[in-house]
Amino acid sequence: MRVLFVCLGNICRSPMAEGLFRQMLQSRGLDSRIEVDSCGVGDYHAGEPPDPRAMREAHHRGADISELRGRVIRLNDFEQFDYILCMDEDNLQALRRMAPETRRAHVGLLMDFADEGTGAEIGDPYFGSTDNFGRVADQIEAGCQGLLEHIERQEASD
Numbered sequence: 001m002r003v004l005f006v007c008l009g010n011i012c013r014s015p016m017a018e019g020l021f022r023q024m025l026q027s028r029g030l031d032s033r034i035e036v037d038s039c040g041v042g043d044y045h046a047g048e049p050p051d052p053r054a055m056r057e058a059h060h061r062g063a064d065i066s067e068l069r070g071r072v073i074r075l076n077d078f079e080q081f082d083y084i085l086c087m088d089e090d091n092l093q094a095l096r097r098m099a100p101e102t103r104r105a106h107v108g109l110l111m112d113f114a115d116e117g118t119g120a121e122i123g124d125p126y127f128g129s130t131d132n133f134g135r136v137a138d139q140i141e142a143g144c145q146g147l148l149e150h151i152e153r154q155e156a157s158d
């Protein structure tokens, strides 16, 4: 099982999702069965480490994302991954435009897996204040929690 998180720059939201979801998997002993990665729909920050505000917020929640480096989405990601989950509608439109007809991956919004009331999109925190990173991380944790429950239900029914 492979999960890919996607945002615009791959330096704020999706690396936080990668780190926080991986941590959730580790705490349940599922990290050897579920692979996690992240990327951006834009290549502005390819090769760069996460934004310091994202690193700080992830660290605060127990995840070290300092080793992650930005990369842009590739066509074969649609074959390699089971779930490609993005943060906002702009990301989703970009992914749908490039997704091959024969893709293997489920492509959707991460927040589709969260409980109602936590928001449909995870807004871009890049130009906002540091406070936004805490709100974004709360949303990411809610989405990842729902995703994990969804995957566990799927596996139980297989």
Ligand code: 4NP
Residues within 6 Å of the ligand: 007, 008, 009, 010, 011, 012, 013, 014, 044, 045, 124, 125, 126
């Ligand atoms: P991200 O945030 O998509 O959550 O990584 C952004 C990072 C950089 C830019 C936009 C969003 N940028 O325009 O450089």
